[in-house]
Amino acid sequence: MKRIVVxxxxxxxxxxxxxxDGVVVIQDLLKDVSAADRAAFAxxxxxxxxxxxxxxxxxxxxxxxxxxxxxxxxxxxKAEPKRKGKKAPxxxxxxxxSELLKGVPKPVADxxxxxxxxxxxxVTSAVTGGLKKAVPEKRYRxxxxxxxxxxxxxPHLTPKGVCGNGWCDDSACVSRGSERRHCESSQDSTCYSxxx
Amino acid sequence: MLLDLQIAAxxxxxxGCASPERRALAAARRVSEAADRMPxxxxxxxxxxxxxxxxxxxxxxxxxxATETVAAVHDAAASAAFYRPESEDMVLLExxxxxEKVRRGMRAPRDLKRMFFAYMGARMFDRAAALRTxxxxxxxxxxxxxFLVASSSxxxxxxxxxxxxxxxxxxxxxxxxxxxRVVMLLFPGCPAAEAATEDLLAEPATARALREGAIxxxxxxxxEGVAAWKRRxxxxxxxIARRASDFPEFNFAASPHFYFLKDGVVRSELTGxxxxxxxxxxxxxxxxxxxxxxx
Numbered sequence: 001m002k003r004i005v006v007x008x009x010x011x012x013x014x015x016x017x018x019x020x021d022g023v024v025v026i027q028d029l030l031k032d033v034s035a036a037d038r039a040a041f042a043x044x045x046x047x048x049x050x051x052x053x054x055x056x057x058x059x060x061x062x063x064x065x066x067x068x069x070x071x072x073x074x075x076x077x078k079a080e081p082k083r084k085g086k087k088a089p090x091x092x093x094x095x096x097x098s099e100l101l102k103g104v105p106k107p108v109a110d111x112x113x114x115x116x117x118x119x120x121x122x123v124t125s126a127v128t129g130g131l132k133k134a135v136p137e138k139r140y141r142x143x144x145x146x147x148x149x150x151x152x153x154x155p156h157l158t159p160k161g162v163c164g165n166g167w168c169d170d171s172a173c174v175s176r177g178s179e180r181r182h183c184e185s186s187q188d189s190t191c192y193s194x195x196x
Numbered sequence: 197m198l199l200d201l202q203i204a205a206x207x208x209x210x211x212g213c214a215s216p217e218r219r220a221l222a223a224a225r226r227v228s229e230a231a232d233r234m235p236x237x238x239x240x241x242x243x244x245x246x247x248x249x250x251x252x253x254x255x256x257x258x259x260x261x262a263t264e265t266v267a268a269v270h271d272a273a274a275s276a277a278f279y280r281p282e283s284e285d286m287v288l289l290e291x292x293x294x295x296e297k298v299r300r301g302m303r304a305p306r307d308l309k310r311m312f313f314a315y316m317g318a319r320m321f322d323r324a325a326a327l328r329t330x331x332x333x334x335x336x337x338x339x340x341x342x343f344l345v346a347s348s349s350x351x352x353x354x355x356x357x358x359x360x361x362x363x364x365x366x367x368x369x370x371x372x373x374x375x376x377r378v379v380m381l382l383f384p385g386c387p388a389a390e391a392a393t394e395d396l397l398a399e400p401a402t403a404r405a406l407r408e409g410a411i412x413x414x415x416x417x418x419x420e421g422v423a424a425w426k427r428r429x430x431x432x433x434x435x436i437a438r439r440a441s442d443f444p445e446f447n448f449a450a451s452p453h454f455y456f457l458k459d460g461v462v463r464s465e466l467t468g469x470x471x472x473x474x475x476x477x478x479x480x481x482x483x484x485x486x487x488x489x490x491x
Contacts, residue, residue: 180468193387196470
């Protein structure tokens with residue numbers, strides 16, 4: 001009986017991390033994991049052009065199997081619907097989040113990783129307030145560019161602009177209830193082109 | 197005696213700030229807490245900002261406040277101005293606190309950019325231009341050079357029309373009170389709005405409706421972004437709202453957000469574009485809403 005109660009709680013914890021139609025925020029997804037283990041797990045996530053390529057679950061070894069499966073499923077990439085005339089993007093650079101955030105002060109890096117949102121294994125938004133303050137603008141853009149999906153042609157490409165190569169500042173990927181996914185005004189957040 | 201007077205002056209100044217400072221700090225924290233929620237709650241930020249406005253934070257008072265208070269009030273005012281761009285009182289508070297940060301050598305380039313966005317959001321163009329002049333070393337986002345006012349006094353809601361070179365914008369009126377209209381709210385350069393536009397233009401029926409009856413509207417004053425969007429998609433009817441409150445029936449926070457109007461009245465709406473089903477499902481939903489509005 002006790003086992004069933006525990007499992008029910010764990011399922012609830014996993015499902016509550018999914019907002020709207022599948023948006024998963026690292027901090028919510030792993031809210032029952034210590035901040036240190038969460039940072040270790042997120043830092044070891046290997047990403048390539050906005051997608052999760054691999055994950056190391058060593059830091060989550062304390063989680064039961066069901067819960068671990070739920071985390072894996074929440075971050076697993078899925079196929080995208082094809083758009084007319086669009087070719088599949090070429091594979092590009094890959095890096096772990098901790099490599100990508102090398103040199104960023106640890107509290108800032110941890111906050112950034114906690115705030116990353118995914119849909120079907122693709123980065124959809126990031127909370128960027130701390131990062132913006134902690135690193136020079138060039139480095140800030142490098143980090144966000146590295147998380148963006150390839151092949152995006154967002155019209156406003158000037159370095160002075162608010163929206164750049166596949167990401168848009170001051171907005172987050174949101175979906176409430178029956179709403180479709182969209183970017184929504186959100187200070188210190190970044191909405192990625194995967195939010196479509 | 198002189199020392200006593202100096203101590204008394206310091207005590208007076210500190211006492212003058214102490215209680216209002218505590219109030220200001222508490223109000224600032226309430227604003228920041230509301231702004232930090234994910235997803236953000238604009239109404240909660242606006243409500244909390246009333247407390248910040250009531251705290252009566254003058255430039256003189258700021259001069260004797262603790263660094264922590266100055267930083268907290270600055271963050272809060274910037275957040276309040278971000279979530280309600282037309283709130284001039286918050287923009288002016290942000291300006292006062294930024295001046296204090298500059299005086300103390302605390303300001304960062306990011307603070308100046310936020311100030312610039314706040315000025316543009318409140319349509320305080322002269323102040324935005326002055327900020328650029330005052331800090332030439334900062335790489336600010338672009339802004340138009342000429343602001344014209346349309347000569348005719350046609351009826352409609354006040355908006356800015358952006359010319360092809362984006363350096364000139366003109367205050368004009370947008371009539372929405374006749375016929376079937378689709379109003380697409382978006383942020384220029386928003387990837388979700390970009391996908392929606394591409395998908396709608398990919399099929400003849402939706403492309404025709406978008407090209408012939410749709411108006412694109414944004415609250416963000418990014419004239420260069422609007423011009424780039426118009427150029428790329430060949431959609432001429434893209435305007436910048438003068439103020440969001442001129443369009444009380446619209447929510448400018450979401451991009452894309454479609455409103456389907458008949459004779460000026462919103463009959464239905466569609467928020468967002470991404471999600472299960474893909475472009476064909478989205479297009480079908482969009483057309484269904486358009487037909488519903490036309491009934």
